[in-house]
Amino acid sequence: MDTALLTENAVALLPEIVLSAGVMVLMIFDILRREQNGASSLAGLSIAILLLGIGASLFIWGRPPAEYMEGAVSDGFALSVRLVVLIAGVLGVLLSRNYLPAIERQGGAFYSLQLLAVIGMMLMGTATNLIVLFIALEIFSLALYILSGFYRESPRSIEAAMKYFLLGAFASTFFVYGAALLYGAGGSAHYARIHETLSAGAGNPSLVMPGIALLLVGFGFKVSLVPFHMWTPDVYQGAPTPVTAFMSVGTKAAAFAGFFRLMMTALPSYQSQWALPLAILAVLTMTVGNLTALRQSSVKRMLAYSSVAHAGYILIALVAGTASASSAALFYLFTYAFMNVGAFAVIIAFEKRVGNENDVEQSDLAGIADRSPALAAAMAVFMLSLSGIPPLAGFFGKFMVFKAAVEAGWAWLVVIGVLNSAVSAYYYLRVVVAMYFQQAEEGGEAKELDALPDSRSPHFVVTVAAVAVVVIGLQPGLWVDLMRGLGQ
Amino acid sequence: MLSVLTFLPLVGAVVVLLAPSDSLKRWLAFGATVATFVVSLLLLPGWQEIPDMQFVERYEWMPGANIHYHLGVDGISLWLVLLTTLLMPIAVAFSNQHVKQNLGGYLALMLMMETAVLGVFLALDLVLFYVFWEFSLIPMAFLIGKWGSENRVYAAIKFFLYTLAGSALMLVAILALYFHGGTFDLLALQEAGLPPGLQQLAFLAFALAFAIKVPLFPFHTWLPDAHVEAPTAGSVILAGVLLKLGTYGFLRFALPLFPVAVSNYASLISVLAIVGILYGALVALAQRDLKSLVAYSSVAHMGFIVLGIFALNEQGISGAVLQMVNHGLSTGALFLMVGMLYERRHTRLMEDYGGLWASVPVFCFFFLVVAMSSAGLPGLNGFVGEFTILLGTYKSSPFFAVLGTAGVILAAWYLLHAFRQVAQGKLTNPANFKDKLPDLNWGEIGQLLPLVVLFFVIGLAPNFLLDKINPSVAALEVVQRPVVVEERYADHSSQPTFIFDINPLTTVD
Numbered sequence: 001m002d003t004a005l006l007t008e009n010a011v012a013l014l015p016e017i018v019l020s021a022g023v024m025v026l027m028i029f030d031i032l033r034r035e036q037n038g039a040s041s042l043a044g045l046s047i048a049i050l051l052l053g054i055g056a057s058l059f060i061w062g063r064p065p066a067e068y069m070e071g072a073v074s075d076g077f078a079l080s081v082r083l084v085v086l087i088a089g090v091l092g093v094l095l096s097r098n099y100l101p102a103i104e105r106q107g108g109a110f111y112s113l114q115l116l117a118v119i120g121m122m123l124m125g126t127a128t129n130l131i132v133l134f135i136a137l138e139i140f141s142l143a144l145y146i147l148s149g150f151y152r153e154s155p156r157s158i159e160a161a162m163k164y165f166l167l168g169a170f171a172s173t174f175f176v177y178g179a180a181l182l183y184g185a186g187g188s189a190h191y192a193r194i195h196e197t198l199s200a201g202a203g204n205p206s207l208v209m210p211g212i213a214l215l216l217v218g219f220g221f222k223v224s225l226v227p228f229h230m231w232t233p234d235v236y237q238g239a240p241t242p243v244t245a246f247m248s249v250g251t252k253a254a255a256f257a258g259f260f261r262l263m264m265t266a267l268p269s270y271q272s273q274w275a276l277p278l279a280i281l282a283v284l285t286m287t288v289g290n291l292t293a294l295r296q297s298s299v300k301r302m303l304a305y306s307s308v309a310h311a312g313y314i315l316i317a318l319v320a321g322t323a324s325a326s327s328a329a330l331f332y333l334f335t336y337a338f339m340n341v342g343a344f345a346v347i348i349a350f351e352k353r354v355g356n357e358n359d360v361e362q363s364d365l366a367g368i369a370d371r372s373p374a375l376a377a378a379m380a381v382f383m384l385s386l387s388g389i390p391p392l393a394g395f396f397g398k399f400m401v402f403k404a405a406v407e408a409g410w411a412w413l414v415v416i417g418v419l420n421s422a423v424s425a426y427y428y429l430r431v432v433v434a435m436y437f438q439q440a441e442e443g444g445e446a447k448e449l450d451a452l453p454d455s456r457s458p459h460f461v462v463t464v465a466a467v468a469v470v471v472i473g474l475q476p477g478l479w480v481d482l483m484r485g486l487g488q
Numbered sequence: 489m490l491s492v493l494t495f496l497p498l499v500g501a502v503v504v505l506l507a508p509s510d511s512l513k514r515w516l517a518f519g520a521t522v523a524t525f526v527v528s529l530l531l532l533p534g535w536q537e538i539p540d541m542q543f544v545e546r547y548e549w550m551p552g553a554n555i556h557y558h559l560g561v562d563g564i565s566l567w568l569v570l571l572t573t574l575l576m577p578i579a580v581a582f583s584n585q586h587v588k589q590n591l592g593g594y595l596a597l598m599l600m601m602e603t604a605v606l607g608v609f610l611a612l613d614l615v616l617f618y619v620f621w622e623f624s625l626i627p628m629a630f631l632i633g634k635w636g637s638e639n640r641v642y643a644a645i646k647f648f649l650y651t652l653a654g655s656a657l658m659l660v661a662i663l664a665l666y667f668h669g670g671t672f673d674l675l676a677l678q679e680a681g682l683p684p685g686l687q688q689l690a691f692l693a694f695a696l697a698f699a700i701k702v703p704l705f706p707f708h709t710w711l712p713d714a715h716v717e718a719p720t721a722g723s724v725i726l727a728g729v730l731l732k733l734g735t736y737g738f739l740r741f742a743l744p745l746f747p748v749a750v751s752n753y754a755s756l757i758s759v760l761a762i763v764g765i766l767y768g769a770l771v772a773l774a775q776r777d778l779k780s781l782v783a784y785s786s787v788a789h790m791g792f793i794v795l796g797i798f799a800l801n802e803q804g805i806s807g808a809v810l811q812m813v814n815h816g817l818s819t820g821a822l823f824l825m826v827g828m829l830y831e832r833r834h835t836r837l838m839e840d841y842g843g844l845w846a847s848v849p850v851f852c853f854f855f856l857v858v859a860m861s862s863a864g865l866p867g868l869n870g871f872v873g874e875f876t877i878l879l880g881t882y883k884s885s886p887f888f889a890v891l892g893t894a895g896v897i898l899a900a901w902y903l904l905h906a907f908r909q910v911a912q913g914k915l916t917n918p919a920n921f922k923d924k925l926p927d928l929n930w931g932e933i934g935q936l937l938p939l940v941v942l943f944f945v946i947g948l949a950p951n952f953l954l955d956k957i958n959p960s961v962a963a964l965e966v967v968q969r970p971v972v973v974e975e976r977y978a979d980h981s982s983q984p985t986f987i988f989d990i991n992p993l994t995t996v997d
Contacts (some may be wrong), residue, residue, distance in 0.1 A: 087667070389626065389652075390619035396550075399659075403553060408662040414663065418656040425652050429645060435631040439810045477550035 005069060010317040012066040012074035013126070015082050016119055022049030023115045030108025043097040046111040046337045049107045050090045050118065057082045071191050072126040076484025081125025081257040081458075083482070084337055085250050091341045092246030093463050095348060099242045112151060114246065117143035121254035128265070130179040131191040133258050137175065137222070140254060141168055144247050148239035156284035157342055158239025167231045168221065175218025181211030182266070191266035199269045200396040212267065212274055222255035223311045226285040233296075235360060236304035241351065244300065245344030248307050253333040256314055260326050263318065264486050271321050279319045279413050286312030286420040293427045299347055299360045303340070306386060309424055310336060316417055317401045320408035327485030328404040332397035333384070334483055335472055339394050342465030343382040349375055349458040362430060366438040375459075378466040383428040383433055385469045388421045400480060489530070490543050490559040493569070494606045496524045497576070514584040517595035521577040525600065528573040531566060536956055539563070539963030541612065541675070541705075545837030548614070555672050558613040563960030564739050564809055566734055567953055571816045572609065574942075575728045576602050578935045579721035584825060586831050586929060587635065587719065596633055598721065601627040601809060605729050609736060614662045614672040617741075620653070621697075621733065625651055628714075628722065628730060636717035643717035650826045651711040661693035665745070668904055671973035677746045678965075682810045691749035694742050695757070701734030704757070704794055705764035708787045715783035720827025723779070727786050728820035732812045734792045739805065743797070747831035747966045754798040758881075761798065764791030769898035773905065774825045778829070781906055782822045785862065787792050788895055791814045795892055796877035804880025814946065818862040818870055821939045825855055828932055829910075832925055839911045843915030848927040852911040854936050859907050861943040863900040869946035 010017070035042075057079055065075035072078075094115060100107050120140030127133040145168060149161025185207035188196030210300075220228040233266055236244045261361040263274065289308030294304035310332075317329035350360050350368065369376035385394035398421060402414045472479050500520025507513045533797060534544060541560030549557040561569060587594050604627065607620030611989055625648055633644030662672065669677045670684055682690070709732075715723050768788030775781040793815065796808030828851070830836055845852045857868075864870035874896055882889035912963040914923065928936075946953060961967060 021697070084586060375723060384626065390622045395619070397621075400553065402662055405668065406660070406667050411660065411664060412666075415657065415660050418659050419653075422649075422653040422656040426645075426649060429648060433633065436630065437644065476549070477552060477555075480550060480552045 002186075006115060009066040011060060011063075012068045013072055014060055014074075015086075016122055016126075017054045018056045019049060019115055019119045019122070022046075022052065022198045023112050023119070025049070026115065027108065027112050028067055030112070032441055040097065042107040042111050043068070043093055045457045046093045046115060047090060049115060050086055052091065053118070053122075054083070054090075057086065067128060071124065071132040073128045073130040074126060075486075077257070077326060077486045078122075078126040079101040079332075080327070081253060081485045082122045084330065084333050085125070087119055087334075088246055088249040088253065088337045088341060089114065091345075091461050092242055092250070092483060095242035095341070095345055095458060096240075098458065099240060101444075106145075109148070113143040113147050113429065116140070116397070117147070117247070117250065119349070121250045123455065124254035125257035125261070127258060128191045130183060130191075133477065134172075134176060134179055136254070136258070137218070138172065140251070141172065141222070144243070144251065147243045147247070148235055150243065151238075151240045151358060154238070156234075156238035156358065157240065158238075160235040163231050164235045164239075171218045171221035171228070171368065174214045174221075178211045178214030178218065179213060181207045185211055188268070191262065194266040195268065204403070208267065208270055212263075212270070215262070216278075218279070218311040219259045223252050223259075223314075224285075224308045225281050225311055225315065226288040226308065228473060229285070229289070229311075231310045232308055233301045233304040236307070237298060237300045241300070241311070241344055241348045241358060241421070245341045245348075248303070248340050248344070249333070249337045252307070252311060252314070252336070253330075256329060256333065260318060260329065262487060264321060264326065267375050268321070275319050275321060278315060279410065282312045282315040282413065283416050284312075286417060290420050290424045290427075292465060293424065295451045296427070297362055299362055299365070299431065300344075302362070302431075303343060303347075306424065306427070307340065309420065310340075310386075313398060313401060313417055316413055318404050319413060320405040320410055321488045322404060322408050323485040324403035325401070325408060326399075327483050328400035330483040331400050331480050334479065335393035335469070338465045338468040338472070339382045339385040339392075342378065342462055342469065343386065345458045345461040345465065346375055346382065348377040349462065362434050365431060365434040367435075369435045375462060378462045379435060380432045380471055381466050383431050385473070387425040387428040391427070391473040393469045393476070395482070397471060398475040413444070418432075434472065489527070490545055490561060490610050493524060493527045493573075494559065494603055494610060496520060496527060497599040497602035497606070500524075501596040501603075504599065505592055505596045506551065506720050507592070513592050513595055515597060517580050518577060518584060518681040520599060521573070521580050521602065522841065524606075525573040525577055527568050527655045528777045531561065531569070533564065535956060537563075537567070537959050539959045544612075546612075547589070549613075549653070553615075553672075554616045554666075554677060555671070556613045557616060558673060559610040559616075560612045561610055563957045564642060565736070565811065566578075566956055567813045568609050568729075568736060568816075571732070571813050571958045572602065572605050574889075574938065575724060575816060575820050578820070578824070578938065579724045581931065581935050582724070582827060583719070583721040586827070587721075589635070594719075597630050598725070599625040601631075601725060605725075605733065608733050612674045614665065614674060614677075614741075616672075617674075618659060621655060622652070624730065624733065628718075628901055631722040631846040632675060632714055635722070638717075639713070640717045643713040646710050649716040650707075651697075651700055654732045655697040657693040661690040664668060664690060665761060674741065674745070680715065684748045687749040688752070691742060691746040694737065694746070695753070697755075698734040698737040699760075700704060700729060701737065702790050702923040703734070703787065704793060705767055705787070705791065706760075706762050708764065708768070708959065711787060712780055713782045715786070715823075716777065716779050717773050720823060722832070723783075723827070724774060724820045725821040727782075728816040728822055730791055731786060732794070732816060735808065736795070739809070743800075743805075743964055743966055750798075751800065751821040754800055755885075758795055758798045758885070758888050760792040761791040762888060762895075764788065765795070765892060765895035766898070773898065773902040775902075776837050776839060778838050778906060778910070779823070779826050779838075781838075781902060782826060782906055783820060783823075785899065785902065786815070786819055788899060789819065789862075792874060792892065795881055795888065799877070799880040799882050799888075800966050801883050802877050802958065802962050802967050803883065805964065805967060806954055806957050807873055807876025807880055808876075809957045809961065810946075810950065811877055814861070814873040816860060817946075818944055821858040821936060822862060824939075825851070825858060828928065831917060835913055838909040840917060841910040842913045842917065843911070844925075846915045847920055847922040847925050850928045850933070854933075854940065855911060855966060856907060857940055857943065858936075859903040861947075862882045863903045864896055867944075867947050869950075872947060872950040881895055886993075966982065 067073040117140040123136035145165040151157035186197045224232040293305035317325040385392035388398045544560040546558045604624035611617035629648040772784035793808045796804040861868040864874045
């Protein structure tokens with residue numbers, strides 16, 4: 001094998017390379033540091049590595065798309081995915097910084113795993129090859145299985161990790177099987193070649209639809225499409241909240257990005273066949289997610305079902321299957337990163353305060369606006385944004401996706417989408433109602449306020465996210481352009 | 489200029505939130521609303537009596553999606569803008585006197601709402617309009633939910649969800665219009681014209697959103713709850729301005745964009761409007777709570793405005809615009825007076841009062857004038873608006889005009905009934921005696937006086953307003969060329985027919 005191939009276009013993977021090197025540095029630093037000292041500097045180092053990753057992405061921004069060894073491509077779409085994932089990563093690490101000491105966990109392994117997950121997620125967006133896609137999927141999945149069980153003292157956390165791992169492994173096998181069938185159909189693992197073979201009428205077309213169906217199980221599990229969503233509430237509730245915040249956004253961005261590229265570059269000629277089943281899944285996902293979220297009393301579980309519903313909205317973009325739809329989906333995920341991580345950050349700030357270890361009940365929030373006006377205001381912004389009320393970021397995410405879908409002729413799907421969005425307003429509003437319109441029960445509140453740990457990090461993340469949600473909402477044009485679609 | 493007008497209150501809201509003391513907040517909020525009013529008055533000197541949009545501003549907002557920041561004002565929106573900017577300082581002044589709890593938040597929400605409402609009246613891009621439209625829900629829901637009376641949370645949620653759900657389909661319709669026309673620009677879409685099939689569907693989606701906002705019978709059920717529970721200033725703004733968003737939506741969007749669909753559905757909507765007029769009036773007659781009475785009277789009065797709009801001729805529509813302003817002034821004043829009474833006695837039941845003329849004559853004088861204005865006494869503003877509307881309605885359908893007139897009579901009945909119960913009769917309840925119940929103070933008179941003066945001004949010289957309204961109304965396609973509308977969209981195959989098929993277009997002389 002020619003060694004020149006190894007280095008040719010390697011710059012396309014610069015952000016991943018930077019992060020991988022960073023993870024190694026981080027692990028060595030963790031071993032070298034003295035016992036218990038410098039735990040907080042680990043977070044700083046992780047952030048520095050992630051920022052380097054953002055720098056590397058910006059460095060290769062605007063270059064012509066380059067493909068590395070028929071496995072990964074660095075185009076506008078991949079860069080946008082990286083940006084979303086890296087932002088989620090930075091926010092996630094910032095949230096963990098104060099959370100880890102609170103649950104008495106050491107940080108080295110935690111941050112390394114988080115960075116590894118980021119690498120896997122970024123690779124998902126670049127993969128142009130079924131094998132790379134699968135490896136990327138496994139890199140971030142394995143990291144997340146461990147991370148969700150990191151709160152070892154909490155039985156819920158262990159249960160979450162176990163469930164996530166077992167079901168996830170099961171879903172992965174479906175995924176591999178599907179990938180194998182596609183390989184059989186197209187005679188190659190490389191997307192472009194598969195497309196070439198199939199559109200030339202060669203290969204084995206009868207294997208395509210079974211292959212898509214099996215791959216769909218794997219993807220559907222990762223982004224929690226109904227009916228593959230059962231794990232979502234348990235894992236979201238049980239996992240340490242910073243992990244939930246990070247993975248709710250990162251996993252969705254990564255898996256959707258991988259799915260988009262696969263469907264739109266390897267199988268565009270089959271769009272007429274896969275679009276309708278996906279549309280039905282989108283309807284199911286939105287409806288079941290929203291209706292179940294209505295019945296939740298735990299805020300984390302409510303957000304878990306809401307994330308199911310959001311997966312449904314994003315799936316509408318994939319059904320549309322156009323270049324503008326793919327950029328709309330990324331823009332949606334970009335806004336989702338801020339509003340969802342922000343909402344979880346507020347939960348982190350509140351969960352200690354209401355005397356709950358790892359969750360917040362809606363009734364706990366009663367009257368909290370009088371005690372923490374800033375946090376409550378931020379939470380209100382996130383809730384209203386999640387329900388898609390203008391002029392907040394979430395509205396424009398939905399707007400762009402719906403617009404792309406109408407342009408592609410899926411008006412009926414958009415009708416179901418907006419109706420779902422109206423339904424969802426009810427449960428998001430309930431949080432706002434609890435915080436602002438209800439009175440706290442008497443007693444015990446002052447004590448808990450005093451017992452507050454130093455929680456500057458959640459507050460910083462909350463501020464950043466709230467400002468981002470408002471700014472993106474007021475000036476959406478700039479950010480929409482930042483999110484490039486496939487082939488744009 | 490329009491941007492300054494729109495966003496000045498929002499700047500005020502931020503400043504109010506940051507201000508250190510409550511008394512400073514009061515002055516800042518009042519100052520911001522007065523400043524906005526002054527800016528809006530500046531529209532008048534440079535006004536041209538032409539149908540086109542004036543003071544237009546247009547910048548790119550989301551170039552990728554072809555969305556513009558596009559503001560403009562014409563004869564239809566001019567007076568509604570002025571109504572908003574006039575009612576706001578009055579509502580703020582009232583709140584400054586009476587709101588104790590969390591004053592900064594209250595005033596900031598009021599100011600945010602002013603921005604949202606002005607944005608709706610001025611936006612000429614469908615997306616921009618939708619953004620302001622939806623945004624107006626948030627401050628109002630918070631005002632009701634946080635500062636309202638006993639059942640406020642229920643009322644706030646009902647108000648929010650009802651209106652939110654109503655406008656969901658409007659978003660789809662907006663996207664469908666974009667898909668067809670390639671632009672979100674109202675004027676460009678109007679120019680291009682839309683195929684009748686799309687008009688039918690899009691009109692239904694828009695009409696649902698507007699009908700809920702107006703509220704048109706049978707979509708009115710949120711209104712009594714919201715009104716009764718809302719704090720006084722919230723009710724003033726809700727009745728005075730927010731309800732107008734619905735009728736304004738019909739005028740600005742439904743009529744120009746969907747002329748064919750509008751003429752198809754005109755009879756149906758007119759019937760609903762008449763049902764609303766009669767139903768609202770009869771229910772108002774049965775109320776014991778003064779605030780509910782005013783709330784149901786709003787249902788009836790708004791029905792009048794819709795009736796005028798869907799007469800689809802110049803008199804009807806001009807009268808509707810005029811009546812929107814009148815209703816804002818009269819009902820705003822009514823809610824204000826109910827609030828003043830409530831702050832003194834903490835009851836709104838009419839049976840707790842009676843004979844107040846003996847103890848609070850100044851209050852009762854104002855109450856009489858306001859009630860008469862609302863009832864449409866000649867010489868006052870309400871008469872001019874209702875008369876013009878009925879004139880227009882008679883032209884398109886005499887039958888509807890007769891039914892509408894019955895509503896005028898009922899309005900006089902329930903308003904006089906209220907006045908008799910509150911002000912006349914024998915002063916029996918000791919709590920209402922002169923030493924217990926103070927009369928209006930100068931601040932309160934100051935809040936009412938501008939409104940009362942305008943009752944007379946509009947009542948005696950309505951042409952000052954109508955001269956500016958008429959050119960824009962006359963330019964509407966449904967008014968100007970009713971026959972051409974039908975020819976231009978020659979495909980009539982998809983038109984539904986109704987039992988009430990009294991097509992107004994055929995009766996225009």
